[in-house]
Amino acid sequence: MTADLFDLPQARPAPQTSTQPVPLAEGAVLFPGLALPDAPALIRAIHDLARIVPFRRMETPGGRQMSVAMTACGESGWCSDRNGYRYTTHSPVTGAPWPPLPDAFVAISRRATAAAGFPKPPLQSCLINCYEPGARLSLHQDRDENAPHMPIVSLSLGVAATFLWGGLRRSDPVRRLRLAHGDVVVWGGPSRFVFHGIAPLSRSSHPETGENRFNITFRQIAPEE
Ligand SMILES: O=C(O)CCC(=O)C(=O)O
Numbered sequence: 001m002t003a004d005l006f007d008l009p010q011a012r013p014a015p016q017t018s019t020q021p022v023p024l025a026e027g028a029v030l031f032p033g034l035a036l037p038d039a040p041a042l043i044r045a046i047h048d049l050a051r052i053v054p055f056r057r058m059e060t061p062g063g064r065q066m067s068v069a070m071t072a073c074g075e076s077g078w079c080s081d082r083n084g085y086r087y088t089t090h091s092p093v094t095g096a097p098w099p100p101l102p103d104a105f106v107a108i109s110r111r112a113t114a115a116a117g118f119p120k121p122p123l124q125s126c127l128i129n130c131y132e133p134g135a136r137l138s139l140h141q142d143r144d145e146n147a148p149h150m151p152i153v154s155l156s157l158g159v160a161a162t163f164l165w166g167g168l169r170r171s172d173p174v175r176r177l178r179l180a181h182g183d184v185v186v187w188g189g190p191s192r193f194v195f196h197g198i199a200p201l202s203r204s205s206h207p208e209t210g211e212n213r214f215n216i217t218f219r220q221i222a223p224e225e
């Protein structure tokens with residue numbers, strides 16, 4: 001894969017249909033447009049979930065407010081506050097268990113995982129991120145889960161973003177990839193702990209989400225189901 005494919009976020013036009021998978025590293029692949037047919041149902045499900053547990057901008061352990069607003073569903077949901085990052089079985093906001101995964105979520109997690117060649121889909125937890133213009137997620141590893149053999153499945157909906165895809169060390173070079181509406185990235189195996197993030201979201205608009213970008217990530221958080 002040549003570097004210039006990745007260096008220019010605008011180099012790849014937003015696909016109207018799915019196109020060929022783009023390998024990112026061993027165990028990591030981008031599926032342009034894989035979730036496009038499911039996008040309206042996924043977005044409806046996000047709005048339904050947000051009525052049960054509203055999006056909120058959580059505090060980091062260092063006391064800063066995240067620019068990305070989050071909610072969750074599944075057996076467990078990811079939370080951050082002054083005490084650290086963790087998964088909880090109940091929403092700290094409602095005190096109730098997190099809502100179950102909507103059927104449309106389960107279906108796309110299964111499809112993407114199979115397409116990437118992993119034997120089982122991660123379905124225990126789903127984090128939903130809402131980015132407004134300027135919101136970002138700095139370079140990090142997903143390592144609050146206790147199931148290193150299971151991949152992360154990540155879907156992008158709405159306004160396109162620049163995905164930062166690094167290496168296993170924070171200091172490794174970082175590629176910039178455009179993630180458009182309906183794109184899916186799966187990373188696992190030797191890429192499970194690759195550093196990644198999202199550059200500040202540009203102000204733009206999408207017919208299905210307005211100025212927002214939604215991201216859904218599926219994770220397995222315990223060694224066995
Ligand atoms: O928004 C994205 O595409 C990435 C989200 C992410 O890395 C995370 O939620 O841990």
Ligand SMILES: [Fe+2]
Pocket residue numbers: 140141142196
């Ligand atoms: Fe992440």
